[in-house]
Amino acid sequence: MKKAFTLIELLLALTMLTVLIIAIMPSIGTSWRTWRKLAQASDINQTKNIVMTRLVNDLRGASQIVNGSTSSEVSFILSGETLNYTLINSKVRRKKGGAVGYLTNENEIKTLLFDYPTGKMISIKLDDLATTLVLRN
């Protein structure tokens, strides 16, 4: 009996432990949630970069921009086929002939805008990424 902890000692230790755990746990939880959000944001950034690269590569090889292309949708001729890029339901849609593919999941990309300074030039704004290119052909 004499070798055990006293009741006061145990109560004091338990109280201190509880108080400190309560104080620390929220910050650990917040850090964990922030870390996960950042990992998701990195994934989305990578997706944006891939979409931009694909769009730019397609457009560079294009022979002409099709009339009727707007600030939210671009159509162009690539190797004799019509390609179309647009943002539908917050997903980037790539349409080649009759084949439709979505390059992103919903809400990964918020804005996809096009501008046509001259006939062979096109500016693209994909969320934070912005560039201009010239059609090669």
Place this chain on the structure above:
Amino acid sequence: MNKRRGVALLSVIIIVSLLMSLAVIMAKMVYNEHGTAVNLLRREEAFWLAEAGLAAGKVKLVQNPDWYTDLPHYPEDDSHWLKEEARGIVESLGSGEYKIIREKDQNQLFAVGHKGRSRVVLKIELFFSPFRSTNWAEI
């Protein structure tokens, strides 16, 4: 009895120290991850801005092959000079900007994309009659 006094308190202090270390390590990891993610995004933005600069520069050169913005600088491909000192045409695009540099009588075109603290320098070799560009490189 006397030797065991304070053992519980010591245990609590050790556990709390471990928990606090864990919290600090996690906070540091999140901070580093945030910095890395932001830098990566800014770098990508700067890269695409530099690409836009090359496109704009090529259009200028097609219109006027003699167009230049600065005199030749040596050593070649001096990225510090290109970023900080070279005279060029600066244009805004989106929330960033790019600078196009062509040295007089040199068959190279440079573009510096600039977003936040990130800067990316791209270079292409130029050929005339007919105009074409090749050897795209990041410096």
